């Protein structure tokens with residue numbers, strides 16, 4: 001569709017000059033822009049240089065037939081609907097064209113109003129398809145960027161790996177301490193794969209009681225055992241075509257490991273109490289916070305299962321090894337807590353950030369998330385104060401000055417990084433006080449507006465958020 005004229009472009013292909021004239025006349029009267037072509041070859045040439053919203057095509061054409069043209073067009077463009085026109089009594093050919101991918105057909109001689117309905121329906125469907133694609137694209141990018149924060153070097157590597165394995169069916173093993181984001185990463189792998197339209201099924205391997213294990217995995221038939229009142233699909237079957245996340249895989253008993261191994265090897269099984277063999281197509285992603293190699297050495301994890309799972313390994317670093325991500329994560333969880341709790345805490349006080357940067361985070365990202373949420377609940381005012389945090393973070397016991405001052409606690413960071421984090425905190429603070437107006441923040445900071453602009457970019461500060469919240473409060 002041309003934006004200027006908001007007309008749809010139709011390519012009409014017919015070798016009969018009279019028919020060409022008729023189609024052009026009739027369609028232009030309906031406000032369509034029409035290009036005519038006298039042969040399939042001319043039509044293909046036109047398609048290489050221009051975009052059309054719809055193709056109307058005669059089946060009987062001089063050299064290449066309309067049927068073959070349908071095939072050829074689809075090699076160039078699968079989205080533009082093709083409507084074929086056939087002479088009376090050649091319905092089989094029309095159906096063949098539809099089988100090859102044409103959207104619809106009508107037989108000559110046809111009535112104008114009939115043609116108009118078919119065209120309008122085809123264009124509407126095309127518009128919907130575009131819309132669906134656009135929304136899916138939007139969801140995907142939102143899913144990818146909106147949820148995983150990961151600007152640190154080690155996380156960038158993880159995200160790159162996710163991108164690379166996304167398009168494959170490789171088994172992925174995700175290793176990392178508790179709360180590092182393994183489940184989030186498993187979700188991203190699924191969303192990045194061709195399986196995204198199919199389910200991602202999660203199975204917490206540690207939590208299944210031995211007696212229910214088989215039925216959980218493979219399902220059961222009605223009456224298979226006491227309590228099996230209906231047929232139930234197991235996780236493997238639910239995940240057919242999609243991804244199965246075997247979570248907490250390091251906590252499985254040896255018996256469970258044997259069952260899982262068999263299912264992974266054969267990709268087929270029977271439901272409990274069933275005789276039919278069921279084949280499934282699932283991509284396996286496994287995750288654990290346990291040291292699997294050690295478990296293998298100690299004999300608590302089967303080595304054959306380990307090798308089967310360990311095809312591509314993603315190591316998610318603990319939060320203390322990517323401290324430079326803490327400000328960004330903290331902002332992310334602050335915004336999240338605000339919207340979920342209906343609060344308007346706009347920013348972290350500079351000493352809050354400093355304290356978050358130096359804490360050890362044994363519970364990793366989950367702990368940070370929970371801490372922020374709890375602090376938002378008890379916090380008074382629009383600045384998240386250090387006093388709203390519990391003791392391990394609030395440095396009541398820590399020396400606040402002297403030889404071992406608090407800044408020394410930004411342990412693993414270089415001096416440059418420490419300075420950068422504090423710089424960020426002061427810029428956010430000034431911007432918030434200036435209601436998001438950069439010129440005003442510049443005056444508060446005693447630097448030029450241009451420098452503020454640079455700092456905002458450098459530290460990925462969301463000025464709009466500071467502004468919006470300021471207006472509300």
Ligand SMILES: Nc1ncnc2c1ncn2[C@@H]1O[C@H](COP(=O)(O)OP(=O)(O)OP(=O)(O)O)[C@@H](O)[C@H]1O
Nearest residue numbers: 147148149177178179180181182183184289365366
């Ligand atoms: N990089 C990240 N960006 C945004 N949120 C994150 C990130 N990493 C983790 N989270 C959030 O932290 C919480 C814990 O993450 P997740 O459940 O994925 O951890 P896990 O590694 O599976 O933990 P466990 O081993 O305890 O199961 C979740 O709320 C998740 O959304």
Ligand SMILES: [Mg+2]
Nearest residue numbers: 182183247287
């Ligand atoms: Mg998890």
